[in-house]
Amino acid sequence: MSRLFLSSLSLLLTVGLAGAQPPRVPKNFFQNRQALLKKQEQAAKNNAGVARKILRRMLQTEMSLAFQAREVSVGGDGRSTEQWVKRDPKLGIRRESIKPEGILLIDDRRRQVLVHQKEKRYQESKSQLAEMQKHLQEALRGEGGMLVVELQGTDTIAGRPADVVFVHLGPSGMGPSRRFWVDRETGLRLRMEERAPDSRILSNTYYLSLELSPNFKPDDFVPPPVPAGFRRILDNQKRYKTIEEAARDGVTVRQPTWLPLGFNLRNIMVAKAAHPRTTLFWGNGLTTLSLVSIASPMPPLLVRLLKGAESGIVQPPKGERSYTWKTSEGYCLLIGNLPDDQLKRIADSVK
Structure with missing residues (x-):
């Protein structure tokens, strides 16, 4: 193919493109699009309301x-x-x-x-x-x-x-x-x-x-007496609604300085048994998050799951997934269904 032919073809294309008209925007295009978006937004609001x-x-x-x-x-x-x-x-x-x-x-x-x-x-x-x-x-x-x-x-x-x-x-x-x-x-x-x-x-x-029309027995909702030979466990945990309330009672509470948006403290539970335990509970209306501080050596099971490390994500058999780490008094578990990086960030902020 000759250079003269290619040059002529290039010239024709250039002239043709230069003379081409841009596509015409249909009348009321932007108004119709805005109306459609408003209609979709209203449909979403109606869906949420229902x-x-x-x-x-x-x-x-x-x-x-x-x-x-x-x-x-x-x-x-x-x-x-x-x-x-x-x-x-x-x-x-x-x-x-x-x-x-x-x-x-x-x-x-x-x-x-x-x-x-x-x-x-x-x-x-x-x-x-x-x-x-x-x-x-x-x-x-x-x-x-x-x-x-x-x-x-x-x-x-x-x-x-x-x-x-x-x-x-x-x-x-x-x-x-x-x-x-x-x-x-x-x-x-x-x-x-x-x-x-x-x-x-x-x-x-x-x-x-x-x-939907059940016939309940008279004792269906009556707790039975303690069977012979059973170990009776009473609720010996004290509950507080705020950090300040716990502090007035002499309770020292470990707490994070960072939490994801939407989480609010629900309550604090303190068990003063052989191994004192303090648990903080937060919720965001969808899921819960709890921080457990225990004043005792870390159990062998958690030590094995950490594989020699002092902190990390663990998933005990029949237990809840948590971020676990050693402390000067014992160990802590941060339990929740959040991404690993968020659990670690929360745990790193605990003071």
Whole structure:
């Protein structure tokens, strides 16, 4: 191909491009686009409003509806348990294990009793029902505007139609998320799933069957007497609402100087036993974070899991994942479902 031909072709293309007209923007293009964005924004707000109404109804139902259910709980390690759940809005809740057998928990709104046949343990503590209700209500408030609530569609659990509501941190946040499957007819929670920031399932609890007109026995919600030969464990922990309240009682509390946005202190528990233990609990309406300080040598299991290091992420068998480190008095565990880098940053800021 000659140079003269290439030069002529180049000239024709240049002239052609120079004479080309830019594409015409359709009339009202920008106005239509802005209207579409506003419509999408309004649709998202309407979705969130419907989702919050579903969750509010769920809370009201859990406080007012009597039911009996067969429940399965699956942990992040794949281990599952199965139990009968009986709940009466006035009398409390009863959980009796099917798999494994021999574990009974009764909360009569005054105290909670756990009876473990295999371990021959009878453990008493303060009722947890009010605290559980409070945590769910936090999710609806959306602490500091950090939480986003979305209606994601419908599903069927235990043969019953359910709405699926997704609760998570906003785009700028890092943390776990939760899904609630809410019965369309009654508003009862039929399933709940929690996932880590990397989408790993941390817990999954759902009903296999549901009975809405149960016939409870007179003693279903009455804690049994202590069986012969069982070890009775009483709740000897003192509770404080603030750091200042604990300090006035002479309690020295280790605490972090940095926490992710949205986390607020819920309470402080102090056990003055052979090995004193102080535990701080925080919540952001979606998940919890706890810092445990123990005045005793680190147990051999944790030492092995750390593999000679003085600090690091550990995952004990049948235990909760945590960042663990040695202290001058003993050791600390920071337990939570946050990313590893956030757990380490919190732990490094503890004074």
